[in-house]
Amino acid sequence: MNIASVIIYCFIVTFTPGPTNIVILSTVHNFGVKKALEYTYGATIAFGALLIISAMLNTALITVIPKILIVMQTIGSIYMLYLAYQIYKMDSSDSNGTKDGTFMSGFTMQFLNPKVVLFTMTVFPNFILPYYTSMSVLTISALVITIIGFLAFITWVLFGAIFKSFLQKHEKMVNVIMTLFLVYAAIMIWM
Template sequence: MENSLLLGLVSYVCVMSITPGPNNVMLMSSGLLFGFRRTCPHMLGIPLGMIAQLWLVAAGLGVLFAMEPGLQLALKAAGSLYLLWLAARLWRAAEMEEARASRPITLLQAVVFQFVNPKAWLAAATAIAAFTPPGGGYLSHLLVICLVFVAVGLPCIAIWVGFGAALKPWLRRPGVALRINRAMAALTGLTIILFWI
């Protein structure tokens, strides 16, 4: 891959990975509830799911999504329902201890969530379209794209986990835990809007 194309790819992955979205809100919430170490499987599942999506888009699934708008609608609906369920779970937790007693999202759950996350599909389709040349070298470019999504994306999403984990000391103050919990639930619910714009 040429240096200019690689620089564009790195910039693209950085922007897509660090900007707010469903994954980052869930990661921040998990960092807050469970800490950095216990959120690592969730954090690792995101780029693994992304790699699977990149390969599927490269194999032609992106064309299917473009031709069948109903599939996009189904993805948005499934992703929205999942986020509503997570937000409701957070909102109903009367105290942070109740939320903390639950378990963090697993690696497999994080991988599967990527398949109902329209932002992730859009990122994969755009990356394949923009950073793979027509003709030769397609496979090598695809491998580089996958590596960049891990090497650049992982540190970007780790920032969100770290931010959530940094808020943990505030949880010891009376009433703060409930307000933070409700704020995380509201943010999780609000990310649904990102699916539909």
């Protein structure tokens, strides 16, 4: 297992702008850090729950249909390349805010967020299940990835509070760097 690839993939997908991160940023500016943190806690719990569900579903698929791995690797790689393209062409100036920053809105958003759902359904078959299937390793992996997600959300809260104008000024350069890292992670699935 290439741990560097899985860590890079997790960091890039969770730290790059997406619906949850943009809502967190907007919540900080509209309602303050305290509301953004409340939203973040809900998003983190849902993210962990989605990872656990994904680990169980993917383990069942791998056990029942071993040939599905190549399909999941292909889907995961294509999705990562799609994300790289989306990040490259991204313009965060058209993001919308949320009317509230509650725990429940953060929790619910994760189940409706295609970026999160696709990420949780691809990280296990692409990076972990080809090498490990024991429940303890899957549980530890889900916990570690959830912590990475939480760190990403907290980072967006801090970015919203401190670095918003700087990031907007250098948005294209940041997007290009994140795109290149995501393309690297997609390529590493096949090695």
